[in-house]
Amino acid sequence: MKKFAFAASVAAIGTLTLLPFSWFVLTSWKSAAEIIAIPPVILPSFHWDNYRAAITQYGLLHYIGNSAIVALATTLVSLAIASLAAFALARFKLRWARYYLMLLLALSMFPQIAIAGPVWRLLNFLGWLNSYQGIVAAYISLTLPFAVWVLTTFFQELPYDIEEAALVDGCTRWQALRLVVLPLAAPGLFTAAILVFIHAWNEFFFALIILTYPALQTLPVGIALFPGEYTMPWGEIAAASTIATLPLVALTLIFQRRIVQGLSAGAVKG
Amino acid sequence: MEEISFTVADGEFCVLLGPSGCGKTTLLRIVAGLESASAGTVDIDTTRVDLLPPQDRDVAFVFQNYALYPHMTVFENLGFSLRLHDVAKDEIQTRVTEVARLLEIDNQLKQKPQQLSGGQRQRVALGRAIVRRPKLFLFDEPLSNLDATLRANMRVELGRLHTRLGSTMLYVTHDQAEAMTLGEKIIVLDKGRIQQVGTASEIYHRPSNLFVAGFVGQPQMNLIEGRLDSNGKFHDEGGVEIDLAGTVASRSAVDSPLTLGIRPEDFRPCASADAWFSGTAEFVEDLGSDCFVHLLCGKLKLVARLPGQNRIKRGDSLHLNADPQRVHLFRDGRRVDLFGSEA
Amino acid sequence: MSNRQDPVWRFLLPSLVFVGVFSLYPILESFRLSLYRMILTLPWLGQKFVGWENYRDLVTDPVALGSLSTSMIFVAVTTPIEVLLGLAMALVLNESFRGRGWLRAIVLIPWAVPTVVSSQMWRFIFNDRYGLFNYLLYGDATQLYWAPLAEPGLALLSIMVADIWKTSAFAALIILAGLQGIPGELYEAASIDGASAWRKFRHITLPLVKPALLLALLFRTIDALKVFDLVFVMTQGGPADTTNLLQFYGYKKSFAEGMIGYGSAIAVVVFLLSFFLSVLYIRLLGTGLLRKAQQT
Numbered sequence: 001m002k003k004f005a006f007a008a009s010v011a012a013i014g015t016l017t018l019l020p021f022s023w024f025v026l027t028s029w030k031s032a033a034e035i036i037a038i039p040p041v042i043l044p045s046f047h048w049d050n051y052r053a054a055i056t057q058y059g060l061l062h063y064i065g066n067s068a069i070v071a072l073a074t075t076l077v078s079l080a081i082a083s084l085a086a087f088a089l090a091r092f093k094l095r096w097a098r099y100y101l102m103l104l105l106a107l108s109m110f111p112q113i114a115i116a117g118p119v120w121r122l123l124n125f126l127g128w129l130n131s132y133q134g135i136v137a138a139y140i141s142l143t144l145p146f147a148v149w150v151l152t153t154f155f156q157e158l159p160y161d162i163e164e165a166a167l168v169d170g171c172t173r174w175q176a177l178r179l180v181v182l183p184l185a186a187p188g189l190f191t192a193a194i195l196v197f198i199h200a201w202n203e204f205f206f207a208l209i210i211l212t213y214p215a216l217q218t219l220p221v222g223i224a225l226f227p228g229e230y231t232m233p234w235g236e237i238a239a240a241s242t243i244a245t246l247p248l249v250a251l252t253l254i255f256q257r258r259i260v261q262g263l264s265a266g267a268v269k270g
Numbered sequence: 271m272e273e274i275s276f277t278v279a280d281g282e283f284c285v286l287l288g289p290s291g292c293g294k295t296t297l298l299r300i301v302a303g304l305e306s307a308s309a310g311t312v313d314i315d316t317t318r319v320d321l322l323p324p325q326d327r328d329v330a331f332v333f334q335n336y337a338l339y340p341h342m343t344v345f346e347n348l349g350f351s352l353r354l355h356d357v358a359k360d361e362i363q364t365r366v367t368e369v370a371r372l373l374e375i376d377n378q379l380k381q382k383p384q385q386l387s388g389g390q391r392q393r394v395a396l397g398r399a400i401v402r403r404p405k406l407f408l409f410d411e412p413l414s415n416l417d418a419t420l421r422a423n424m425r426v427e428l429g430r431l432h433t434r435l436g437s438t439m440l441y442v443t444h445d446q447a448e449a450m451t452l453g454e455k456i457i458v459l460d461k462g463r464i465q466q467v468g469t470a471s472e473i474y475h476r477p478s479n480l481f482v483a484g485f486v487g488q489p490q491m492n493l494i495e496g497r498l499d500s501n502g503k504f505h506d507e508g509g510v511e512i513d514l515a516g517t518v519a520s521r522s523a524v525d526s527p528l529t530l531g532i533r534p535e536d537f538r539p540c541a542s543a544d545a546w547f548s549g550t551a552e553f554v555e556d557l558g559s560d561c562f563v564h565l566l567c568g569k570l571k572l573v574a575r576l577p578g579q580n581r582i583k584r585g586d587s588l589h590l591n592a593d594p595q596r597v598h599l600f601r602d603g604r605r606v607d608l609f610g611s612e613a
Numbered sequence: 614m615s616n617r618q619d620p621v622w623r624f625l626l627p628s629l630v631f632v633g634v635f636s637l638y639p640i641l642e643s644f645r646l647s648l649y650r651m652i653l654t655l656p657w658l659g660q661k662f663v664g665w666e667n668y669r670d671l672v673t674d675p676v677a678l679g680s681l682s683t684s685m686i687f688v689a690v691t692t693p694i695e696v697l698l699g700l701a702m703a704l705v706l707n708e709s710f711r712g713r714g715w716l717r718a719i720v721l722i723p724w725a726v727p728t729v730v731s732s733q734m735w736r737f738i739f740n741d742r743y744g745l746f747n748y749l750l751y752g753d754a755t756q757l758y759w760a761p762l763a764e765p766g767l768a769l770l771s772i773m774v775a776d777i778w779k780t781s782a783f784a785a786l787i788i789l790a791g792l793q794g795i796p797g798e799l800y801e802a803a804s805i806d807g808a809s810a811w812r813k814f815r816h817i818t819l820p821l822v823k824p825a826l827l828l829a830l831l832f833r834t835i836d837a838l839k840v841f842d843l844v845f846v847m848t849q850g851g852p853a854d855t856t857n858l859l860q861f862y863g864y865k866k867s868f869a870e871g872m873i874g875y876g877s878a879i880a881v882v883v884f885l886l887s888f889f890l891s892v893l894y895i896r897l898l899g900t901g902l903l904r905k906a907q908q909t
Contacts, residue, residue, distance in 0.1 A: 002810075009705050010712075014719050020778060021722060023745055024734040036743040038755055081627040088624035100625075106891040107636045111839045113863035114884035115639035117646055117653070117873050122639070141635030144628055173624075202727040204842045205860075209868050220729040224846050234737055241730040252725040256718040263786050304801050324804040331805045337798035341820045350816070351806030402806075 028238035035234050050235035051243070060240050062215075063222035067244075069132060070218055071200040074139040075193050078147050081140070083189065086151035087177050091163070101152060108145035112205045120209055130213045138206045143196045150195065150262050154188030155181065191262040194255055198248055219244045271296060271462035275310075278440060278455070283432050285453030286442045289485065293462040294442045295410055301440065302331050302408050315405050329406045330399030334414055336391050338383040338398075344370070345379040348397050369397045389420050400435070409441040413448060425451055446486050450474070458482050480603045483531050489562060491598070492572045494530045498599075504530055508568040512546045514594055528606070531598035534562065537574040537590045545589035547572060551582055563588065640884060647877035654871050667878035677879065680857040683769065687858060688837040691773050691780075696829050698777070699784025700822075706785065707792045720782045728779065732846030735775040736762065739847075765855045768848050772856055775843050780836065784829040791825020792818070824897075831894045838887050859883050 027035060028051065029044035054060045089097045119138055120129070128134030158181060166180045167173075182189070204220040211217045217225075223244060226237050252259060271293045278284040286294040299305040301312055303324035312320040319327045339347050348369060349362045357365075370376040373393040383391055392412060399407055413421045413428075429452055432439055443449055449456050450470040458465040458473060458481075466478045477483035483491050496506035502515030512530070542548060549567030561576045565588055574590055576582065599606040647667050651660040671677045706717055723731065738745045741760030751757040761767040795818065803813050844850060844861040857865070863883060867876025 006705070006708070006710075009701070010710070010716060013702055013705060014716055017719050017723060017778075017782070020731075020734055020738060020745075021726065024730075024737060027737065038743055038748065038753055040743070040745060040748055081631065084624045085628035088621055092621050092624075094621070102895050104632070105895055106888065107632065109835050109891045109894070110640075110887045111860045111863075111880075111883050112841070113860045113867070113876075114643055114880045114887075115636060116864070117867050117877050117880060118639035118642035119635060120653070120868075121642075122634075137631075138635065141631050144631055145636075148628060198725060202729075204727070204729050204845075205864070208845075209864075220727050220842075223727070223733060224729040224842070226733070232736075234740075237733050238737070241733060245726050245730055248725045248727070249722055252721045253718045256714070256721055259721060260717065260786055260789075263783070302805060304804070324801075325807045325809070329805065331802065333798055333802060335796075335798060337796070337802040339799060339802075339817065350803075354807040354812060398802075398806075 024238050025242050027234060028242045030235060032235060047235075050239035053233075054236045054239040054243070058222070058226070058236060058240065059214075060222070060243060063217060063219045063240075064243065066211075066216055067201055067219040070135055070139065071197050073132065073136045074143060074200040075197045077136065078140045078143045078196050079151075079189060079193055082144055082147035082151050082192070083177075083182070083185075085148045086155050087181060089148070089152045090155035090158075091160075091173070101149065104145040104148050108149065112142075116205065116209060119206070123210060130211055130216055132216070135207065135210050135216075135218075138210060139200050139203060142203065142206070143199055146199070147192050147196055150192045151185070151188060154185055154192070158184055187258070188262075191255075191258040194251060194259060195262050198251065201248060273310075274459075274462075274464055276457055276464065276467065278438060281436050281438055282454050283439045283441065283452055284455045284457065285449040286440065286457050286459060287444070287446060287449040287453070287485075288459035288465075289444055291461075292459045294444075294459050297459075298408050298410055298440060298442045301406075302329055303327050304331075327406075328404050329408055330402050330404040331408045332395050332399050332410065332412045334411045336383075336395040336412075336415075338391060338394055340383050343380055343382055344375060344386070344394050347383070347394055348379075348401050350398070351402050365401050366397075369401045372400070373397050388416055389424070392416060392424065396431075400431075405438065407437055407439040409439065409443075411443050414443070414445070421445075421448075428452060446488070450486075458485065460485070476605070477531075477598065478605045480529060480531075480600050483598060483600070487533055489534055489573050489575075491531045491533050494532075494570060496528060496530060497526070498524050498528055500524055504528070506530075506570075508570055510547060510567070510570070512591075512597075514597065526601055529600040529603075531600065532592050532596070534573045534575040536592045536596040537572075537576075538592055539576065540589055540591045542589045544591055546591040548587065548589045551584055551586045551588055554582055554584060565590075643877045643880045643884065646873055647881050648874075650872075650874040652871040653867060653873040653876075660874075663874070667875050670875065671878050671882070676854050676857065677862070679854055680859055680862040680879075681882075683855065683857055684838065684859045687769065687773065687776075687840070688834055691776050691837055692830060692833045695777055695781045695784045695833050696788075696826060698781040699786075699788050699829055700826065702781065702785035703788035703792055704818075706789050720785060722782075723779045724782050726779070728842035729846055731775060731779055732843050735771065735778075735843075736847050739771050762848055763852050765852050768852055768856045772840075772843050772847060772858075775847065776837070776840060780833065783836075784833055787829040787832065788822060788825045791822045791828075794825075795821045827897060828894070831890060831897065835887050835890045835894065838883060838890075859886075 026044055029046045030041060031045060031047050034041040034044055089101060123129045123134045128137065163176050163180050166176045171179065202220060204224060207218045207221045211221060223237065223240055226240070274297065286297060288294045296305060300307050303322065311318055314327060314329065339350065342350065345366055348366045352362045352365065367376060370379055373396060375390055375393050375397065378386060378390060383394065386394065395412065413424050416424060425448055441452060453470060455467065456470060456473050457467050460481050466473055466482045473482060473486055477486065484493070494506050494510065496504050498504050502513065504512040504514055547567045549565040551563050552566050553564040555562040561580060561582065563574050563576055563582055565572050565574065582588065648662060648664055649660045650663045702720060706713065739761045741747065741758050742755070746761065747758040759767065761771045799817055800813055803817055808816065839860055840858050841860045841864065844856055844858050848856045850857045850861055850865060859879065860883060863876050863879040866872045866879060
C-alpha cells in the first residue's frame with residue numbers, strides 16, 4: 001500500500017511537471033487547424049511548417065545567435081572575475097570576507113527594477129545601449145554575486161594543504177590559483193558556468209530595456225514580443241520556444257546533479 | 271559473508287572481534303533488524319525475530335557515532351523510546367533521572383548533544399539503551415571515537431555496568447584490548463567467517479589458527495616457517511634449530527611445512543650455547559615498563575619483550591630461547607597441539 | 614596569514630568595480646532620482662527636483678497601492694503553496710528509487726525553461742477558445758469557456774499557477790538539501806527506539822528540516838517580488854490593473870511611460886522591502902546554518 005502511494009506521487013509529480021511543457025512542445029508540430037481544434041488533438045501530424053516559419057519569417061536563428069554570444073561572453077567574464085574574488089575570499093583570511101559575502105548575497109537578491117533606471121542611464125551615457133558590451137556588462141553585474149557565492153563555497157571545501165604545499169614549494173598566490181586550485185575546482189567552476197549561462201540565456205528584464213533594436217535582441221525578448229495582432233501564431237511561438245528551450249533542457253538533464261549541488265550550495269550552505 | 275552460527279547465553283557479554291570489513295558490524299545490524307540476511311534465522315529469548323522490524327525486537331543499539339537526536343535535550347533523548355511506548359510521564363521522569371545519575375550525566379539533562387563532550391555524548395547513547403531495559407544490548411564499536419585515556423576508562427565503566435545490570439550484551443569491536451577485558455565469550459571473525467570462539471584466555475593462549483594468533487596480542491606473535499624432523503627438532507631455512515623432542519608427542523607432524531609461533535613475552539635471554547635465536551638488536555623500543563627489542567637473526571626479524579630497565583642498545587647481540595611449553599605450532603594455518611593429540 | 618606581498622586587492626578589484634558601478638551606485642542613484650520628476654527618454658526637458666512629492670503621490674495613488682496589495686496577496690498565496698509542494702517533492706526525491714535521477718531532472722525543467730517561454734506556454738493553456746485549461750474544465754462546451762487572463766479576479770490566479778509551476782522545484786531543491794543533511798543513523802536509532810514511519814517524520818524529519826523550510830520560505834518571498842516576465846507576457850498588468858505586480862509596475866512607470874522619477878520611487882520601495890527580507894535571510898543563514906548544527 002505504501003509502495004503504491006509512493007509510486008502514485010512520483011507519477012503525479014512527473015506528470016504535473018511535464019504536462020504543460022510537453023503540451024506546448026507538441027503544439028509546435030501542429031497545423032493551424034489542429035491547434036485551435038476542440039477537442040484538442042493530442043498527437044500532431046508533425047508539420048515542420050511552424051519551425052520553418054519561425055526561422056525564416058521571424059528570424060529565430062539570429063535571436064539565438066545574439067543570446068548565444070551574450071550568454072557565452074557573460075559566462076566567461078563573470079566566472080573569471082568571480083574566481084578571483086572567490087579565491088581571495090576563501091583563502092586570504094580577511095576579516096571582512098564575511099561581510100563582503102553577505103553584501104553580495106543581499107545584492108543578488110534585490111529586484112532588477114531597483115537599479116534598472118540608473119543602469120539604463122549609465123549605459124546611455126556610455127553609448128552602450130543596444131550594444132553587446134552594454135548588455136554583457138549589465139549581465140555580469142547580475143550574475144557576479146551569485147557566482148562569487150557559489151565559487152567561494154566550492155573553494156572553501158578544497159583541501160588547503162595542497163595549496164600550502166605549493167606555496168612552500170615556491171608558488172605565488174596567483175600561481176597557486178592557476179596551477180593548483182583551478183584544476184581541482186574545475187567541477188565547481190563548471191557548475192557555476194552552467195548556472196550563469198542559464199541565467200544569462202533566460203534573462204528578460206534588462207534585455208528588454210537595453211536592447212531595443214531587433215537586430216540585437218536576445219531570444220527571450222524575441223519570444224515575448226512575438227508579433228501577432230488578431231490571432232497569436234501559437235504554432236510558431238511554440239516552435240520558437242521549443243528551439244529556445246532545447247539547449248537548456250539538454251544542459252539540465254545532463255548536468256542535473258551539478259546544478260542541484262550548485263543551487264543548494266548557493267542557497268543553503270552559505 | 272559465509273555461514274555463521276553462534277549462541278549467546280543469557281546475561282553473557284559476548285564480543286565480536288575482527289578487523290574492519292570482516293562483517294562484524296553487518297552481523298550486529300542483522301541481529302538488530304537494520305539489515306537482513308539472505309538466509310538464516312535470528313532468535314532472541316527463544317522467539318524468532320528475523321521477520322520482525324527493529325521496532326518490535328526489544329533490543330537496544332548503541333551506535334558508533336552515537337546517533338543522538340540533535341534537536342532534543344539529553345532528557346528527551348533518553349526518554350524518547352519510553353515516550354513512543356506511551357509510558358506514563360512520571361515513570362519516564364523516574365527512569366531517566368535514575369539512569370542519568372548512574373552514568374553521571376544528570377547535570378546535563380537540559381542540554382543538547384552539541385553542547386556535550388565526546389565522553390558525555392557516549393554516555394547519553396548508553397543511557398538511551400539502558401533506560402529501555404531491553405532483552406539485548408547491541409554495541410557497534412561505541413568507544414572508537416574517544417581518545418585513548420577516555421577509552422580505557424570507559425572500558426572499565428562498561429565492564430562495571432554489565433556486572434551491575436546483568437544484561438545480555440553483544441559487542442562489536444576491532445580493538446582486542448576491549449575484547450579481552452570485556453568479553454566473557456569472544457567470537458573472532460575474519461572475512462565473514464568465524465575463526466575462533468572462546469574466552470579471552472583461550473583465544474590468547476591457544477589460538478586455533480594463524481589469523482587469531484596474529485590478530486590477538488600486541489606486538490604480534492613471531493612466526494617462523496620451517497619443518498619438524500624425525501628427531502623432534504624444528505628447522506627453518508636460515509639454520510635455526512629448536513629442540514622440541516621432549517614435548518612433541520605425535521609423529522604425524524614430521525616433515526610437513528609448519529609455522530612456529532612464539533609471543534614476544536615468551537622469549538628468555540640465555541647463554542649462546544642454549545640459544546634458539548642469536549642476532550643483533552636493530553631497534554629498541556623503551557616504553558618505560560617494558561622494552562621491545564627488534565632483532566635480526568640472519569633473515570628473521572623477531573620482536574622480543576624484555577623487562578624495562580635492561581641495558582640493551584642498538585647493535586648489541588642477543589641470545590634467546592623460550593619455554594617449549596609456550597611454543598605454538600601451526601600446520602596449514604591451523605593449530606597443532608604439542609602435547610598428545612593433534613588439533 | 615599573508616604571503617610576502619599578497620595581491621589581495623588585485624584579486625578583488627574587478628568584482629568590487631562591477632559591484633560598485635552596477636549595483637551600489639545604481640541603488641543610490643535610484644534614491645536620488647526618486648526625488649526628481651523627469652522623463653527618461655527626453656532628458657532635454659530637464660529634471661525638476663520635487664523632494665518627497667513622488668512618494669506622496671505613491672501613497673495616494675490607488676493603482677500604486679493596488680500594486681502593493683496585489684504583490685502582498687501574490688506572495689502570501691504562492692509562497693506557502695510552493696514550500697508545501699516543495700516539501701512533498703523533496704520527501705519523494707529523498708528516497709532512493711529507480712529513476713530518481715530522471716525525476717529530479719524532470720523537476721528541474723520548469724526552472725530551466727526561460728520564464729518568457731513558460732509565460733507564453735501558460736498564455737496558450739489559458740486561451741479562451743482552445744486552451745487546455747478550458748477543455749479540461751468544460752470539454753466541448755466552448756460557450757462556457759472562460760478567459761482567465763481577461764477576468765480581473767482570475768488573471769492573478771493564472772499568474773500564480775504559472776509561478777507555482779515554475780518555482781516549486783526550486784523550493785524542493787533547498788528543502789531536499791536540508792533533508793539530506795539529516796544523518797540516516799537517526800532514523801535507525803528511532804526505529805530501534807520503536808518509532809513508526811509517521812512518528813519518525815514528526816519527531817525527526819520535521820524538526821530537523823525546519824531551517825531549510827524557513828530558508829525556502831524566505832527565499833521564495835524575496836523572489837516573488839521579482840516577478841516580471843509572467844506579467845509582461847501574460848497580462849501586461851491588466852485586466853484593469855489587477856496584476857500590477859510591483860516590479861512590473863515599476864517598469865511600466867519608468868520605461869513604458871518614461872516617468873523615471875516616479876518609477877524610481879517605486880524602485881526604492883521595492884528595494885527596501887526586499888532588502889529587509891534579505892537581511893532576515895542572511896541573519897538566518899548566519900546563525901544556525903553556517904555552523905553545521907546537526908552534529909551528533
